[in-house]
Amino acid sequence: MAVRGTIDAGPFVGRGSFGAFDEGLDVISGPFVFDTQVLRRRVGTEKSFELVLDAPADLGLPVFGVPEGSPVELELRLEALMEGVLATGTASVHAVGECVRCLRDVEEDFDGDFQELYLYEDAGEDELALEDEYLDLEPVLRDAVVLALPHNPLCDPECPGLCPECGARLADDPDHTHGDAIDPRWSTLTQLTERPEE
């Protein structure tokens, strides 16, 4: 049975927080840690499931991220191979941030795909390994989400940004100009700032 639906608020830690899903895969000690013992290291054995977990802190990018505690919809398949367990899936998140041109709030849904092999043993520097048959998906989830998010979020691909003179959003008022009229009280200052460097 696949579990779908939001989890009650609050952190959940501990074996069996979800009860049984898909024939006995338990979530243990942290939302993104999975017990792979059910696969018994038998090549070709696989388990798939869907669940919704709370986003950990700092998921995403500084400019565009997934709010902590917001739902992460996870589709995950764990498959026993010769040398380890292959984790394949998609994490769907709702990211929020600001347009880099006009600072307006931007919200969007993203899907991050991942496929990662967790070795049974002897993981090298850039490899992942199971720990006592437990698979910690969090680093893989983080990478998948970061790759899925735009590094320069825009409210609109054509966003004209802000007026350099007054800071108004040009999308709201595309034709506005400040002309050449400058308050005479500022003209001296203008001359000062425009004076070529000596």
Ligand SMILES: [Zn+2]
């Ligand atoms: Zn914008």
Ligand SMILES: [Zn+2]
């Ligand atoms: Zn302006």
